[in-house]
Amino acid sequence: DVKVTQSSRYLVKRTGEKVFLECVQDMDHENMFWYRQDPGLGLRLIYFSYDVKMKEKGDIPEGYSVSREKKERFSLILESASTNQTSMYLCASSLSTGNSPLHFGNGTRLTVT
Amino acid sequence: GQSLEQPSEVTAVEGAIVQINCTYQTSGFYGLSWYQQHDGGAPTFLSYNALDGLEETGRFSSFLSRSDSYGYLLLQELQMKDSASYFCAVRDRGKAAGNKLTFGGGTRVLVKP
Numbered sequence: 001d002v003k004v005t006q007s008s009r010y011l012v013k014r015t016g017e018k019v020f021l022e023c024v025q026d027m028d029h030e031n032m033f034w035y036r037q038d039p040g041l042g043l044r045l046i047y048f049s050y051d052v053k054m055k056e057k058g059d060i061p062e063g064y065s066v067s068r069e070k071k072e073r074f075s076l077i078l079e080s081a082s083t084n085q086t087s088m089y090l091c092a093s094s095l096s097t098g099n100s101p102l103h104f105g106n107g108t109r110l111t112v113t
Numbered sequence: 114g115q116s117l118e119q120p121s122e123v124t125a126v127e128g129a130i131v132q133i134n135c136t137y138q139t140s141g142f143y144g145l146s147w148y149q150q151h152d153g154g155a156p157t158f159l160s161y162n163a164l165d166g167l168e169e170t171g172r173f174s175s176f177l178s179r180s181d182s183y184g185y186l187l188l189q190e191l192q193m194k195d196s197a198s199y200f201c202a203v204r205d206r207g208k209a210a211g212n213k214l215t216f217g218g219g220t221r222v223l224v225k226p
Contacts, residue, residue, distance in 0.1 A: 056213075
């Protein structure tokens with residue numbers, strides 16, 4: 001079974017702090033994704049990566065950056081956390097073939113105060 | 114860009130049939146997926162339709178009409194464990210070999226005894 005592990009289940013940070021969310025997958029998947037989930041808005045794509053050191057902006061990249069130094073690890077960085085970044089963050093991975101499903105981690109609930 | 118519309122909530126009794134509709138507007142379309150998410154859990158893949166017609170997987174079926182930009186997920190013989198949120202998602206052909214997904218807002222299904 002594919003396992004996508006997010007380092008923290010709950011995180012509380014202060015406004016202006018730099019925040020790192022870590023995600024690791026164990027199935028040698030090429031693609032990795034960061035989504036945020038808010039009630040009524042579904043899942044919105046922040047950034048994705050289709051290879052090591054490669055990254056592409058999603059629909060809502062403002063205020064975020066990412067890093068993929070190794071194939072199995074994809075990090076989401078909030079350079080200066082703000083209260084409107086309080087959300088559930090979901091990491092996912094998939095094979096690169098066309099209709100391969102996304103495998104999600106259990107999410108990190110981030111609260112910025 | 115992409116946008117998807119689905120109802121926010123559906124309530125039904127055990128044993129009933131529920132149909133969750135999804136209409137989409139996309140700049141390019143390469144398939145419609147469905148994901149299930151229980152409260153506190155990770156979204157999990159249910160089905161994928163690239164061509165018109167009905168795909169059946171046990172009690173769940175998914176339908177697509179590309180000419181109408183419309184699809185639905187059919188849940189039959191509802192069970193209490195089917196209480197969850199269901200998301201439709203469209204596949205976009207990006208550099209991630211087409212696995213970049215845009216999600217709808219989700220439909221919360223509540224199954225009552």
